[in-house]
Amino acid sequence: MDLPDYRYDPEAYELEEKSRPDEMMMIGEAAAEATRLLDAFPNAYGLDLCCGTGLSTECLVEHPNVVAVAAVDNCKQYLTFAQRKFKSEGDRIKFILSDAVDVSDVDLGRRDWDVIMLSSAYHHIEDSRKVAFLSRVRGLLGKDGRAVMAENVLPIYLEGDEASYHGAVETFYQEVLRTARNQNPNLSRHVETLIERVAQYGYDGDYEYKVCMPILSQHLTDANLEVSWKKRVWPKGLELEEDSGNFVFTLKSIAAEDKLS
Numbered sequence: 001m002d003l004p005d006y007r008y009d010p011e012a013y014e015l016e017e018k019s020r021p022d023e024m025m026m027i028g029e030a031a032a033e034a035t036r037l038l039d040a041f042p043n044a045y046g047l048d049l050c051c052g053t054g055l056s057t058e059c060l061v062e063h064p065n066v067v068a069v070a071a072v073d074n075c076k077q078y079l080t081f082a083q084r085k086f087k088s089e090g091d092r093i094k095f096i097l098s099d100a101v102d103v104s105d106v107d108l109g110r111r112d113w114d115v116i117m118l119s120s121a122y123h124h125i126e127d128s129r130k131v132a133f134l135s136r137v138r139g140l141l142g143k144d145g146r147a148v149m150a151e152n153v154l155p156i157y158l159e160g161d162e163a164s165y166h167g168a169v170e171t172f173y174q175e176v177l178r179t180a181r182n183q184n185p186n187l188s189r190h191v192e193t194l195i196e197r198v199a200q201y202g203y204d205g206d207y208e209y210k211v212c213m214p215i216l217s218q219h220l221t222d223a224n225l226e227v228s229w230k231k232r233v234w235p236k237g238l239e240l241e242e243d244s245g246n247f248v249f250t251l252k253s254i255a256a257e258d259k260l261s
């Protein structure tokens with residue numbers, strides 16, 4: 001089937017996201033957690049990696065303790081859209097068109113960040129670069145810095161077994177669609193196909209590289225990050241198995257004091 005695409009279309013991306021209660025609950029909880037963290041950081045610096053159209057950047061920009069924000073994405077169309085959204089902020093926010101794994105300190109403008117947003121970021125990084133990405137995040141955390149990770153976590157599948165992985169993607173998105181239709185019985189066919197497009201990317205292992213909890217946990221350990229707070233935001237019950245669904249994690253560096261000054 002020919003599915004509409006949102007990959008370079010910021011309006012279509014926001015339509016898809018805003019039609020999905022599972023995503024909006026996750027972004028909302030990540031924003032609430034970032035706000036809680038920022039409340040304790042006077043003169044904070046906020047970084048949003050894979051910022052997209054800026055849905056996850058808002059909480060940084062809006063917090064009165066935040067001095068400056070940097071937002072990184074490798075999609076020019078999304079960045080331009082976000083730039084327009086936050087135009088009134090002037091120099092307080094810097095947009096950087098870059099790969100989120102390789103982005104340099106020079107481009108970012110500083111080395112240490114107090115709150116780093118990773119909202120649907122990790123699952124957009126290819127599996128082979130996920131640990132490098134998380135290690136880069138660790139390196140960017142300031143002394144008491146925290147990363148807020150919002151992630152879609154698949155049901156358990158057998159690593160390396162394509163059929164098992166496909167089954168996990170299908171189960172996850174059946175529940176996503178069921179939740180969206182429950183909230184909006186008049187969900188348009190267009191929006192449904194945008195959501196199916198996300199699922200198809202995951203299924204094809206192109207642009208979307210979601211994993212299950214044991215793999216995510218191992219990647220965090222390998223990157224010397226630990227979870228200091230965690231909440232399963234969706235689904236509310238056992239419609240998906242316990243360790244899958246949409247989660248928000250607060251991450252801190254293991255042995256942060258070891259970071260070279």
Ligand SMILES: C[S@@+](CC[C@H](N)C(=O)[O-])C[C@H]1O[C@@H](n2cnc3c(N)ncnc32)[C@H](O)[C@@H]1O
Pocket residue numbers: 017027049050051052053054055056072073074075078098099100101118119120121124125
């Ligand atoms: C699902 S969107 C999340 C956007 C935003 N954080 C949010 O919560 O709405 C994922 C974003 O990651 C970006 N992206 C994918 N791979 C990237 C990479 N290697 N470096 C930087 N951005 C990347 C995409 O362009 C897209 O904007």
